[in-house]
Amino acid sequence: MSARWSTMTRTGRRLLAGTLATSSCLGLGLGLGLGLGLAVALAPAASVAAPPAGMPDPSQMSGIPRPDPQIPPGTITVRCLDGSFANPAIGVAVSLDVQLPDGSVETIEATSAAQGRATFSGLDAHYGRSVSARATIAGQALTSQRFVLTAQSGVALLLVASGGGAGQAGQAGQAGQAAQAGQPGGASSHGGQGAMPMPGKPFPLAGRPRGTLIVGALDLGRDDPDDPEAVPAGMGPIAGIEVRLRATVPGQVDPIELTATTDAEGRALFENLDTTLPEGAAIVVEALLETDDAGESDDAGESGETDSPPQPTRSQSFTLGDTAYAIVLTRGGGGGDGGGQAGAGQADAAAGQGGHGSAPPPVQRQPLPGPRVDSSLERGQVRVFLLDAQDRPVADHSVAVVSSQAGGASVVRRAQTDASGQAIVSDVPIDPDSFAQVRVAYDGAPYSSTMFQMPEAGGAVAALRVFGVTSDRDKVRSALQIDVDPRENDFAAVTFLYAVFVDGDEAFWVPGGMRMYGPVGTRSMHVMPEAEGQVFHDGEAPWVDIDRPLLPGEELRLSFAVGLEHDGSLEVDWSAPFPLVENASLVSVPEALSVTHGVAGAPEVNPHAGRDGGAVELYQLGHERFSPRICDGLAQLGQPCSYGLWSGSDMSIVVEDLPVRSRLWPTAAWVMLGVAVFGIGLGLLLRPGVSPREALLARREALLSELVTLDERLERDGDGPELRTARKRLLDALDSIYRQLEALGGK
Structure with missing residues (x-):
């Protein structure tokens, strides 16, 4: 499965790349981190020793x-x-x-x-x-x-x-001069950006030696003004451009300049900088990413000057640390600020204003901690914090704590949030066999926390983030990978690795929830582990229910696997419920199989991605363009829709050359069984018939023979109770037979 997910990573990157066209700046950073950040990091790397265990950096x-x-x-x-x-x-x-x-x-x-x-x-x-x-x-x-x-x-x-x-005055002075030069010098070694790479900010790169710098150039594309929903044109790596590295050294008038050219993957590589550059050198990389037309367009949109030549895109200033580094430089992305680098990457303005005079970057939602013990509360109390999409407190809203017991009973306790978004729910049962859960209905959608047990001493605290909802499926982007694996007895396991991303600050939810069916002919269904928090599956049903809102700004998985019967050829007909990003979906089959319908172009071969370590073929999935259906209209009116009508992007693929079990032995067994049944029937049919009178006469002769034998024993052994009883039984049976013969007539 790990190899299969390595293939799915490509699908996830394509999904996020498509999402960049219309998502917020948060989506931009996430897409860059998973897209070009991975592409840069996956270049061949020299092995280096890891830092000592237990020594945090x-x-x-x-x-x-x-x-x-x-x-x-x-x-x-x-x-x-x-x-x-x-x-x-x-x-x-x-x-x-x-x-x-x-x-x-x-x-x-x-x-x-x-x-x-x-x-x-x-x-x-x-x-x-x-x-x-x-x-x-x-x-x-x-x-x-x-x-x-x-x-x-x-x-x-x-x-x-x-x-x-x-x-260490030397390094401090070097960093100070870098800052005075208009760069935040030795600001945090990765630009203070944490785990999410942002344009123009250096971030640590594991697996490469110190002194290595990889610069990735990425085109985020440009929006079509006539079709804002279209994926931007020109998206992808920028090859063949010169990247210039400029290092400012304290006490040295002229900076040190190095250049490199991006390869086909948009990567430019600088190596051995720890020996090439003096210690403490302030580094800035830049590249001319914009064409003349693009530069004029951007300048006109931002400063009103239409004749300005294109300007290079620069990174933040930084000094070499103890690791290798990577930087992403971007252009495009809808014509905003050149991929987010005007604010973050143009260090001159940032340093001049102290880093806080320009417009603040978009707020990134911090993960909420799970339920935990709060010793300041009384026994049986739960403190609930309710936040909205901007992490503002939600006041005057009803919250419930539902305690579910092992026997199936449940107890509900309610409270109202105050101005700080806080509510204290009291009298929650404390039972080692029960679990509590915070539940909230917000904008018509159900939200809930993870389940937790109430502590014996003190209370519990839980935080819950809620969102306004949208029922517009065009706000959701998705990507799909279909894996086909042949199994025994003419069955195939078909896995739908389905990733979705909700744009904006609203969660996706339709009244009554949405039911997602498997393909036609589904015999069994299994929800993949990464999707268990998003969908509900009821036993053997050939469908899953999306029974909770799809939260915005994060990649979610709705993956499942089904079993389908085949005769050597398998047809998979399905409809994805959400719009699929163009050119972001794949079909994966073992190399021995072939896909003859529903895909575009020749396959790519991954030599070691199969379940058995063998090769797999990756095809580009073909599908119909998403179109709203009747359920979308009902959802806009706030009405639930029939579960079977949530189709969207239709697709149909045909997989050939699947192995089938031998037909010889099953055919021979059926033939032999047929012959045996025929023989038995024929024997019964040809058996001579026996009339009732003949049957009675045969029975009389048998009884008379037994009676003669019994009389001989009486003469030889003498009279006895058992012999008398047996003789009486035989005489009674003979009397009955004679009576039946008289009834039939004759002797």
Whole structure:
């Protein structure tokens, strides 16, 4: 299955690439991370030793907000480090920038104290607002990711200067000069972006030696003004362009410049930079990605100047750390800011404004912690935090805690959220054989938490995020991979690896839910593990139910497998319920099989991706264009629709050359059985007939013979009770036969 999912990764990347055309900037970052980020990282790499086990690298966590249940709500702690945990930066001025509803920024100041930690408390009035932290450590200007402050818990942050420890004036000075040059110098080693690569920001690259830098050039395409829903044209890697690396060295007037050209996959490789460049050099990479026409179009859209020549796309400034790095430079993406790099990648403006004067980046939703114990609550209480799509508290809304017991009974307790989105639900049963779950109905859709057990002491706390809903299937993008594996007894296992992505800030939900059927002829169905949290399957039914909203901004899996009977040729007819991204869906079969209908072009061969380690063939899946059906109209009216009518993108494929069991022995067995049955019937038919009178006479002769034998025993052995009883039985039987003979007439 792992090999199969490695193939599915391509489908997921194509889904996300198609989603970039219409999704938010969050989708942009996710698509880049899974798309070009993987393409860059999958290049052949030299093996290097891993860092020592148990030695965390704080720079990998720099700038990433982490909800911490041990920190009181309304409190943010920012820990400042100079290179490592052993070097806390004490006495550093830390600024907290809070985005206010009117668009202005309120700055709150604090100073790092013991362990380099600055604490901001009493922030309850800022719940639901976008926040970021910044500080200058060892001459390096550091800024965290922007996040939303919620009432569910406090937040902990690290800001880590790259390089050496406290007092290393040389590196601090180098980083400071880099910052003065208009670059955030040694800002966090991966641009403070966490696990999600963003355009123009360097991120660590595992599996390659220190001093390696891979630059990927990606075209996000351009929207068609006449068809905003169309996938942007020109999407893909940009080959054959020159990438320039410019390193600024303290005390040296002229920067060091290196160049490389992108290959067919859009990659440019710089190696051995740790020996080529002086320690502490501030690095910026740039490339001229825009054509003259594209540059004029972008400039006209952003600055009103129509004659400006195209400008190079630049990365953030950074210094070499202890790992290899990769950077993604992008163009296109609908004509916004050149793929998101005008704000994040153009370091001149960022440094000039201190990193907070420009428009804030899009807020990324932080994962909500699962239910946990809250010792501040009374026994049997549950504290529920209810947040909306922007992580703002949802006030005056009903929440329920349902306690399900092993015997099937359930107990429901309800409460109403206050202005902070918080509700205290009391009298929840505490039973080792019962599980509790928070449930909320919001905008007509059901939302629920994971199930949890109530603690014996104290209470529990659970957070739940809810979304407004849309029933417009055009808001959902999907990609599909169909795997066909022959099995015994003329059956084939057909797996539908189905990924969906909901655009915008609304979840997808239709009144009454949606039922997704298997293909025609489904004999059995099994839900894949990654889809169990999204769909419900009732035993042997040939369908699954989407009984909960599909949440926006994340890739979801609705995968399942079915068993289909075949005679050496298998036809698979199915309709995907959501629009399929063009050229993003595949059909995978073992090399011994062939797909003769429903695919486009010749297959690609993956030599080791089969279940048995053999080769598989990958075909481009052909399908009909998605078109709304009658159920879409009913959903817009808020009415449920018949389960069988949620079709969308129809497809039909035919797979040939599947192995079939031998017909010789089954045929021979049926022939032999037929001969035996025929012989028995013929024998019964030809057997001489016996009349009732003849049967009675034969029975009389047999009884008379027994009677003679019995009389001889009486003469020889003498009279006895058993012999007399037997003789009486024979005489009674003979009397009955004679009576029947008289009734039939004659002797």
